[in-house]
Amino acid sequence: MDKQRDDTIASRISRALAERIISGVLSPGERLRQDHIAEEFGASHVPVREAFRLLEAQGLAVSEPRRGFRVAAFDLKEVREVAEMRAVLEVLALRHAIPHLTAAILERAEAATVAADTSRDVRSWEAANRAFHRLLLEPCGMPRLLASIDDLHAASARFLFSAWRTSWEARTDHDHRAILAALREGRGDEAAKILERHVGWIGKTPARTAAGETREAFSIVG
Amino acid sequence: MDKQRDDTIASRISRALAERIISGVLSPGERLRQDHIAEEFGASHVPVREAFRLLEAQGLAVSEPRRGFRVAAFDLKEVREVAEMRAVLEVLALRHAIPHLTAAILERAEAATVAADTSRDVRSWEAANRAFHRLLLEPCGMPRLLASIDDLHAASARFLFSAWRTSWEARTDHDHRAILAALREGRGDEAAKILERHVGWIGKTPARTAAGETREAFSIVG
DNA sequence: GAATCAAAAATTATCTATAATTTGAAAACA
DNA sequence: TGTTTTCAAATTATAGATAATTTTTGATTC
Structure with a gap:
């Protein structure tokens, strides 16, 4: 896979997860387990965590310190x-x-x-x-x-x-x-x-x- | 220093840097070198990178992939x-x-x-x-x-x-x-x-x- | 001025410690 | 006797530290 010069693994994972959250593949409140996602994308958990932060900024995920990230709920x-x-x-x-x-x-x-x-x-x-x-x-x-x-x-x-x-x-x-x-x-x-x-x-x-x-x-x- | 139960090193560094950027101690366009900042806060660069992402979300820093982060410029x-x-x-x-x-x-x-x-x-x-x-x-x-x-x-x-x-x-x-x-x-x-x-x-x-x-x-x- | 090489810095991987959750057994209660 | 509650051990996962790998940048040479 040839990665773009101007985007990082973190942003690629972030886009993929955003797509899933928006489309509903990942449900509101669902836990985002960093090791599982890292494994799926063939990366380590460091870029995954950065991807989570990006999703958090977009309001698609929420961070619970020491307890990980979840897909943001909505009502x-x-x-x-x-x-x-x-x-x-x-x-x-x-x-x-x-x-x-x-x-x-x-x-x-x-x-x-x-x-x-x-x-x-x-x-x-x-x-x-x-x-x-x-x-x-x-x-x-x-x-x-x-x-x-x-x-x-x-x-x-x-x-x-x-x-x-x-x-x-x-x-x-x-x-x-x-x-x-x-x-x-x-x-x-x-x-x-x-x-x-x-x-x-x-x-x-x-x-x-x-x-x-x-x-x-x-x-x-x- | 006893760190709070519900906040992470990343958020603490983020707040400290936000304070400096807002007050002008860090100038617009200035590079944020993760190793230096990590050393200053007695942490590794992993939480520092997360702090950068938080600052990016607030519009206080900008990411240049593969080239690091800078204090956001403004005109x-x-x-x-x-x-x-x-x-x-x-x-x-x-x-x-x-x-x-x-x-x-x-x-x-x-x-x-x-x-x-x-x-x-x-x-x-x-x-x-x-x-x-x-x-x-x-x-x-x-x-x-x-x-x-x-x-x-x-x-x-x-x-x-x-x-x-x-x-x-x-x-x-x-x-x-x-x-x-x-x-x-x-x-x-x-x-x-x-x-x-x-x-x-x-x-x-x-x-x-x-x-x-x-x-x-x-x-x-x- | 272009090209090559070295140093610095960013990105990612691997590893460790610590916190949270779950499991299961024992005790208390109905 | 069966059910529920509690507590502790075991498992799992997150956060962070350390190490390895690219990538960029700056200098030096041709």
């Missing part, structure tokens, strides 16, 4: 917290990105929307949805802000996958199209307003604890 | 980015905290304001200022949000200390008093509006590169 309260943080941060990013948005970018965002609407499974929907948001926000040129938003997207994806693990129904994302239309016509404030409602929690009824209702709450995380 | 562009992120996140936190604010909390926030106004040096001013913000926001009960805000405060403090390293002049913080007054009278929206302006960058002229002007820009980071 509806946290879904809501993440959604609200995304709402305000994405609006901030969009406002700064707007002056730098080009027709080409909006074109690609449109394509991402189409890809999302025609997705056959939740995985590809999530990828397309994330691409849409990334495309519109990246031109803001604020690296720290974008990094925070990425981490929140990862958290959102966990919730999404946990709810739609088995089935998935395609649906047209009217918000995305409305945002694009507003941006094309120079109505930046309106685009920001739609984005805030789209991502955030405003007016979304907290779901009851019943499993079926929970899914409905999760499904609206855009 | 006016990043000061602005941090200020704007703080503005939107602190407003979000305040809105959720308001229903849980008690007279006792406002009392303590008032005391923190007085402490800030009578500070003789920038260190104690920063501590009092941070306490003020923490007191008002903590009741929001959103741990992830509060953690993000804490990291941004650390970044703000770096800028502050870098500008006011030698001298410091006391000044009365009218914004803090206005926020408290609004909260006492139940005008939450107005409190949030003042906080947003207070923390953020709106209407603040970006300073010229000349050192004297830069200080002025830094000084307004509340």
